[in-house]
Amino acid sequence: MNDIMIDTDTISPQAAAQGWIDAFNQALAAGDAQAASRLFAPVCYWRDLIAFTWNLKTVETRAGVHDLLAATLETTGPVTFTLAEPATQSGDLVEAWLRFETRIGRGEGLVRLRNGEAWTLLTAMSELKGHEEPMHARRPMGAEHGVKPGRKSWGEARAEAARTLGYETQPYVLVIGGGQGGIALGARLRQLGVPTIVIDKHERPGDQWRKRYKSLCLHDPVWYDHLPYLDFPANWPVFSPKDKIADWLEMYTKVMDIDYWTKTVAQSATFDAASGTWRVMVDRDGVAVTLRPTHLVLATGMSGKPNIPPFKGMDRFRGEQHHSSAHPGPDAYAGKKVVVIGANNSAHDICAALWEHGADVTMIQRSSTHIVRSESLMEIGLGDLYSERAVANGVTTRKADMIFASLPYRIMHEFQIPVYDAIRRKDADFYAALERAGFMLDFGADDSGLFMKYLRRGSGYYIDVGACDLVIDGSIKLKSGVAIEEITETGVSMADGEEFPADLIVYATGYGSMNGWAADLISQDVADKVGKVWGLGSDTPKDPGPWEGEQRNMWKPTQQENLWFHGGNLHQSRHYSLYLALQLKARQVGIPTPVYGLQEVHHLH
């Protein structure tokens, strides 16, 4: 039985959406999880971003919906959904933007209906009642009108708060790592009034980009990269040069009044379960400081901890060798022989910059790589959501983020495969030329391309901004498909007997799981308790199952109380920092946060 089976041939999308919302509200008001779940299609996906579950969680099937609601409705309700704007129809799908209110918060959502039943539902909390951010009509006055003896000016009060936090007062949250992730989270927590320190080892915010190789530019376009609260201006470059994004991050940290400690390294952290707080020993520019935050966020980078496989003979190599993350750029290597081991983003960027500066460069490709030309990715892969065209069509960054978030990870590859099929057709000559040069290509385990590779394993691709032409024409020498036998005193020796003499070897061999940071900082026990960070459980290379349905351990509660992981690209740093910040805010002010579906641990790293 389905009370609201609707024939979308005869009724308007608006009426269909309103009918569904009314029925859903009614079921929720009655506390009837069964009735509510029957409003979903048998094959369905409900993705909730902390509004019902205090978790990032996707449930599937009516049984999943029923389970979620049965577990959460009592603490979440009363819940009311309303239509946020007129519903639209596309093929047999009705799409409707939602607003909703729960007992403790307000949120936004997106539902897709087929034959009157929900096929996908996204619910995302946007604010906690009584703890709304001081924006727009709620923004601070700045000047305190009226005059009070002894009053501190804004500058004095700000300076004193910055001086005492971490010493006379303790932060509620300590964020370790002040790249884009830590900065975006720091900005949100500041707005929410959660005392927070962001620490970073570098001299200046933005050094995480500034200090990398000099030709580096963002590979994602500007529309995808906005930080919270402050969009890049309309004249910002499409692909931000690294020094420009570094300067932006630095000024953003300043104008957002983030308490950001530069030249600061966390040395150890222990959790005291009795008091529910961490004890973190940090070195702040040579001075030891002990911090006692309640929550610890590792924002040290989803590709933060360099990984170098143990090649035989590495220790006897007489030249210079370093991981790609330590590569200083090409200037010192004109006329030198350089071997770059790896064939992903960093390897390509480094090879191209070295070649530009007159080095003799060989790239050793050990396994196949997914290549997508930047132009094609922009045009076909991202353009509907993140582009000047999207903006002109009314797809704001917030809307784009919500649309992107509304596609369930379980079926996201189905949307991605046709995109990459189109790209392969468009760029067929380019791919053929790469293969003629001996380059081993792939398009992901199921041909679903770049985003799925990123979400599943965070590696295995290069967004081509020019290096491929150098591989094709032989300017960058390519060795592919043959194992490395050993590193010799003078270079790299391959299993087929070929030798590549080298003055410099760059290991562009990627990064480990983020719980490696927890092992270094806290303990191996805690790292193992938390388990692997990143990946969906897709059972594809470097993303072992079982299916998790969300990024493992990212932005949501982990098995270690009060330990969180944050990061990803600028898009993720922007979007998911909101939900992480709201989770922390709720805990700060004592709002109960029962977690539905806390993830289990299946892999240690």
Place this chain on the structure above:
Amino acid sequence: MNDIMIDTDTISPQAAAQGWIDAFNQALAAGDAQAASRLFAPVCYWRDLIAFTWNLKTVETRAGVHDLLAATLETTGPVTFTLAEPATQSGDLVEAWLRFETRIGRGEGLVRLRNGEAWTLLTAMSELKGHEEPMHARRPMGAEHGVKPGRKSWGEARAEAARTLGYETQPYVLVIGGGQGGIALGARLRQLGVPTIVIDKHERPGDQWRKRYKSLCLHDPVWYDHLPYLDFPANWPVFSPKDKIADWLEMYTKVMDIDYWTKTVAQSATFDAASGTWRVMVDRDGVAVTLRPTHLVLATGMSGKPNIPPFKGMDRFRGEQHHSSAHPGPDAYAGKKVVVIGANNSAHDICAALWEHGADVTMIQRSSTHIVRSESLMEIGLGDLYSERAVANGVTTRKADMIFASLPYRIMHEFQIPVYDAIRRKDADFYAALERAGFMLDFGADDSGLFMKYLRRGSGYYIDVGACDLVIDGSIKLKSGVAIEEITETGVSMADGEEFPADLIVYATGYGSMNGWAADLISQDVADKVGKVWGLGSDTPKDPGPWEGEQRNMWKPTQQENLWFHGGNLHQSRHYSLYLALQLKARQVGIPTPVYGLQEVHHLH
């Protein structure tokens, strides 16, 4: 005869607007200034911001319109106007937003029709054809895709350009003064590709605010204060504290890639009419540099040059005395006796901060002051254009600026008088209490209030953020309506015999005309040739006639070739920097810029 007399009772505002536009286009296409002028009402105002006149110019009456068109149409045409959005009607006025295109540029406009005739018309150029700013779809790529040996990274190229400009290459424009005005203009010229150096005496951009007294906050609200290209975020305070606006200006200068020389003072400037360039001697952090810009912009502040009247006996005063612009803030004056001469914004702010910090403060009011409470100004004076409410109603900053610009200065007071009448009624008790305390109030020469005072003379008011209560309750002692006899060794002696002993005297006595800067930097001859800067010619106190109809010498050609004045509040710095930048760009690329109605000089200062 009037072909298009339209009965707005019977036709839609849309049809009325479209009919007028069609007729106007037709007259312009025919080069018929006479016919075009007949489309205006007998009492009418056309304000043009450089689109037709290469000037900021308001003409009145049909004869004025005819004269403007007869002089400009040949070089400006072909011109085509279109309706930018549906016209609206309010009372007997039809209001229509316009877009238009001339031979060399594109612009926006706003026309108000009454009985089918134009009562007011605003035309404002927004871009030069072929020199559009690299924004939105035209924004730079950032990454140069493709790989070229020897290519400089963005950071390297930017650093080299910054290093060589002013030495190996010459700026086309030199802007003297790097406050909000110089910075906004610098940003626009950078976007337009006009090589520009902004110089400023301070250590850091923003020091113009940072170094002032510590309780200072902007008296204008955030919606009025946005800089070009980059709005303040939604969490920015309504009234920005001075350190916060200072930090914003500093980061803005950085992220907008403005070539900004700190610790740099211009010492002399001479114009070489033969080469059409300036020779400017500057001291850059102790090193002499000669610059040869084609254009010189003085952005040293419309209230930049301190003015202290010569009081008898000043030289023998044994305490400390300084102009308000040099006041360091209250910290050193707890327990001291301070006399502040003046009763405008700075005087009130300084008195309140001194009282807060325990000084014994006397304010000497020499002439009447216009007082308006900040809340009332926000609610009644600005709210329709610059407020959260305005933003919610679709009045963007750009639209608000254009609406504000579309009200002819000649009749602006007629719109302002009712606003201040309403404020007087609302705050009647407050004003009565001030008068009981002996404070001399005015509302401007014709009761038109704050904005008109600002536009006419730039002085004579205080936006109350609390100090008035201290005057009312006697915390700040007030002496009013009596002339100062002399400054004695120990204080201030009044004409009625009263003596005010003082450890510190603050002269909050205002500022001179900006051409005083030209006298200091260039010569008295050039200052006299240019004449008084600021004011409309309203023939009210401190704004002598004859009627000019625009701000004298601001943002438009002056009688001194290649010398310009720029400045004003943040609103003006934002809005008028566009027209100044376009005038400079046109000259840089050799577009003819025949100036219609170059202002005459009637006053030397």
